[in-house]
Amino acid sequence: MASSQVSCVYVIVLLLNFSVSVFPGVVKEVATSDLNDFPLISRDGWHAEPSANQKLLKLPTPYVVIHHTYIPKACYSFEECANAMRSMQRYHKSSLKWGDIGYNFCIGAEGTAFEGRGWDYKGVHAGRANNHSIGICMIGDWREKLPPKKSMDTLKALIKIGVQMGKIREDYKLIGHMQAMSTECPGTALMAEISTWKNFAQGKPDFAQISSISN
Numbered sequence: 001m002a003s004s005q006v007s008c009v010y011v012i013v014l015l016l017n018f019s020v021s022v023f024p025g026v027v028k029e030v031a032t033s034d035l036n037d038f039p040l041i042s043r044d045g046w047h048a049e050p051s052a053n054q055k056l057l058k059l060p061t062p063y064v065v066i067h068h069t070y071i072p073k074a075c076y077s078f079e080e081c082a083n084a085m086r087s088m089q090r091y092h093k094s095s096l097k098w099g100d101i102g103y104n105f106c107i108g109a110e111g112t113a114f115e116g117r118g119w120d121y122k123g124v125h126a127g128r129a130n131n132h133s134i135g136i137c138m139i140g141d142w143r144e145k146l147p148p149k150k151s152m153d154t155l156k157a158l159i160k161i162g163v164q165m166g167k168i169r170e171d172y173k174l175i176g177h178m179q180a181m182s183t184e185c186p187g188t189a190l191m192a193e194i195s196t197w198k199n200f201a202q203g204k205p206d207f208a209q210i211s212s213i214s215n
């Protein structure tokens, strides 16, 4: 098991380097030390289909919305997580007609971040909140237990990089999907955890009003 874990890490590092060279826009102005905090896999890295729906987000976004997927279940290897990304994209793009995977980013239980719509394009994940947020999903069902620490550390690092890149406001508000829509997402356990984080905002923001002010 140990040797397969080592080779997996090596593959992910290679893919990270690949993503940096192929998508300079995704990672510009980010210090190398921050990039090395976690692996970030570009769309090419997980063999995404091209997006058929790209609307620019107004940046920096004032909100970050956290999700779980419920299905697909938690993934613990690069291949499992890349498969989960492709299956979500197929479902969101072809069955739900959203044009692409709904989330801006997803994170696997083993701690790898995957680029969905990315920093610059509006996601389809939380109704009216889509216009004002980066939507990040933790792949798996996190109603009764928390994602592993490694993946929660990746979540924190991803948000931090988003702020450093000017994609997320420095004074951003962190919420769970259930604060924007009627849903159990991101699951009781994950919701309880993020509600202890510094930027967490209590209550249910009125995104209809926020839209009317900012447009």
Ligand SMILES: [Zn+2]
Residues within 6 Å of the ligand: 066, 067, 068, 125, 177, 183, 185, 186
């Ligand atoms: Zn959700």
